[in-house]
Amino acid sequence: MKSVLFYCFFLFISFTCFSQNDTSAISLVSYWSKGDSFNFKITKVQQQWKKGELSKNDSSSYIANFLVLDSTASSYKIKWSYKNDLVSEYNIPSKFASLLSKYQVTEVIYTTTEMGQFVGIENWKEIGKMMKDLVADITETLYKDKPKEKEAFKKAMQAIESAYSSKEGVEQFIFKEIQYFHFPFGYQFSQTTPLTYEQPIPNMFGGSTVRGDTKLYIKGVDKKNSTFTLMQEMKLNPEDTRKMLTELFRKMNVPSTDKMMESAKIDINDTNQYEYDYLVGTPIKIETLRKTIVDIDKEKALRIDKIKIEVLKD
Template sequence: MKQFLTILFFILFNTTTFAQINLKDSTVQAIGYWDKNEKQSYTITTDKFKIREGDTISKSQLTYDVDITIVDSTANSYVIEWKYSNYRVTGGELIRQKIDAGFQNLKIRIKTDDMGAFEELLNWEDVRDHMKKSSTLLQEEFKHDPKAREIMEEVTKIYNSKANIEAIAINDIQQFYTFHGGKYVKGEPVEASIQVPNVTGGKPFDADVFIYLDEINEKEENYILRYELSVDEKQLQQAVKEYLTNLAKKAGKPVPKDLVLNPLVNTTLIGSRIHDYGWVIYSISTKTVSAGEILNIEERVIEIKD
């Protein structure tokens, strides 16, 4: 059952976007006012906790640096490069440590619209090839570890398509641009129903989203926006059941009798302080996944360097 839980939480954690200040009417519009060759550097830290009955049973931390450069700027779009470096990983399983550090020395190029809203990943083949090379090395290193091999198989699937990488593998980038392109009014939250990707390959999940403008700081020319997302529990339950059943059959193993784990919860909270020019100053994302007695929490902090 432990092996199935490992795959289960892998699935749930990989299912997962819009400010110029107008003080007269208490609104902000998230727009990137960026110049070609402009650059900002960030430190990104992700803490993962696994909790059972109030006790932390495992924890790990991943920290790395990113240089974000505006490669090109036109009237209709931006081309932006994210360069990853200086990975530091502590705690957790060794295989997960090595997977988490897989973006070391990778350059990712994305395209946004004229307001800075994410549109697409431009060099997805480079990302695929980089991770394929890393995966091949890890599969050889962990060839005698069945659980590690299964995890690597799932990771390899993620990087096989542009759509998967955009939806699942670049969560820090998606977090950074969550609010760009939208206009927000103080005291008037935005509520919507959206669909989020299903890493198992099935239909996307329905999710409820709640977005609101929390604070406008006139003196510092920045503002805080918040985002809350909750994935439909019944759809999660069905998708996980089908996936793990098929996985067990494929492996020639019996399906666990307690496969249906209640409650099954997948929520994401994001809070970002953004400068009027569109650069994120500080952003925190907290993702909570619960299944049965196990609670998994993933907290990612994006912080601009001085």
């Protein structure tokens, strides 16, 4: 049972406000035009340790295209498109790759404010349906002749499928890269004074938000090349996280949930670095790191999640 809890924990924990006047502040505002196009390399790394031993070490990468479809005085419409590598991402045997070829290309249409702040995904319903169909096909592919394992996997994936049914779930659970891409836009950042605040993290499965104690500060400014580096450090509230997971496991009908989670210790810390060209308004490199330490029923585990977004120059 503990293995089920650990699996669910690490599967769902990937869920992922200010303005000030400062003469030394750096502002990040988008200066895009219709037709502007940028390519980015996205690299994801996921590592897990159990009882001090490395039990998982996966990595994947893909090229995403950022295209400005429309530009008005108050908004931008963006298309973010990329080709999926489902075989490596889901550890699917290569002989089944052709069965999933219809899911290879994903296009996300979303809008931002005139300053580049993320507003929302417009085609989230189509993406949500595609993800549900993908999960169903992966389930059939991997567990075709294993009815017990298939049923267990389907139950474990029910909460994820519920996230695909909402706009917020699609935006926060599937496309974290886009959230990171637009995170600093529309704000001023002091070069001298760090900003600390409590950030509410939406709960994609419903229920209360999770509080995150956050610190933002400028690491460096290169005026010659018109770039700056912003650091974001955030610690998720352990009690909020424990409550969210307890409610989630109840929905999944996981036995002994309350008893095990009463004494669970969860420590989640983010350290993200954002490097931007502040004259053009585009990221040069974004590196995110989430470190999760969980102790459930005296069984400890560690997970490291990394995402790197790098602009590809012509």
